[in-house]
Amino acid sequence: MQRLAVMLISAVIVSTAADAKSKNLVAGTWTMVAGKADPKGANKDLFGPHPSGQLIFAEDMRFAVVINDPGVSHFASSDRSKGTDAENKAAVAGALALYGTYHVDNGGRFAGEHVIGSTFPNWNGLDRTTATLSETVDGDTMLEHLHDPGGPLIEIVWRRAPRENAGK
Template sequence: MSLKNKVLAVGAVIAFLAFSSVFAGKENALVGTWRMVSATVESQGSRSEAYGPNPHGWLVFTPELTFVEVLTDPRVPVFRSNARGEGTDEENRAAMAGSIGFFGRYTVDQNGEFTGNTVLGSTFPNWVGAVRTRDDLQLKVDGDQMVEDFRRPDGAKVHIVWERVK
């Protein structure tokens, strides 16, 4: 076997092992773009809409195992100043409470189901570096619908329903 063929064969084996270790079974069920349908928070027996009655949010999972998520409450008022860094304390507080954006890496098991993620960047600095597993965050895909459930550090339960964007 020529050196060129050996290099190609080794490359093919490495590529096969890399992809088979990630997707040893079924297709990655998360890949795609998802639109937030609803988001509720349950705390101390009370239930509320996390981002209002018509929340805006997108969640994107790439085949390369990266994700980006942005959630907003469209009721958050615009800043009087048109400069993002010049909001009043009240405007900044409302914007922070009514939105979040973050990105990172995620993992799936041999069935293509979510197993965890690592936040690499976030508009909420406390989340940067956070590692969440299925014990902390559950994502269940059923066709073109996905349900996300997790518990905040304060004990509140968050339930988000997503639909696949086509």
Template sequence: MTLKNSVLAVGAVIAFSVFPTAFAGEQNSLIGTWRMISATVEHQGSSSDAYGPNPHGWLVFTPELTFVEVLTDPRVPPFRSNVRGEGTDEENRAAMLGSIGFFGRYTVNQNGEFTGNTVEGSTFPNWVGAVRTQDDLQLKVDGDRMVEDFRRPDGMKVHIVWERVK
């Protein structure tokens, strides 16, 4: 083995040890675009639709370990003004209650299973910088279905069923 090959081999071992998720692309079961099928919230034993009876939402996982998630309630009425920053207090409140969008980075283990994420940007500023582990966020993929279970800091449980977009 040449010195150059030895250096490359050692570099690969170090990179895999330090960044194991970067090499999980072929095994990463999350990669792709997912459409929200249903979303419910449970609080103090009561369950309700999180984004209405027919929620709209997309979740995209890239091979580069980034994600984007946008969830909306299609029943939120349009603003009277077509200028984004000119909604009334009532319109802004309805939009905030009926939607969330955020993005960031995620991690997977050597089997390509979700292990956590970090929110880098969000329409709810309090989530920026949030680090979620499997303790509060689980994503389980079964073929073209994925189930998301998330426990919010206030104890509310969110349950979302996703379907892979083909």
């Protein structure tokens, strides 16, 4: 009887852990489709008309995002530390990377993030709640809204990246 009780409790724990893992709606790799600053006003493209980027929400509750404008010109030098002022300005304006941790609510919806590091130093150590950042999943599309105080509303559309065949 005691052995049966232990087996049942173990099954419930495993089932609950699996349910929690499957409820994480944002987990996975997302590819940037479009990005706009002030979508209801100036409607300015973020990272050019054809932005490139990936956002990865790992199951271990860590995230990483790298976004860039593929239209930014190459540096004249092959040494990135020798860019001109104009080249460096274009490179900074045309790229963003950050990483940190995130959490979801009981329904698996995005609930906030902690930025550990960013190419934009003002975001280092920043905690964001859904008051300033939302990630809303609808099937294989995720709509991001970011509204940092003092800045315009940012809207980014992400599409879930297809799984790659590991055997290729």
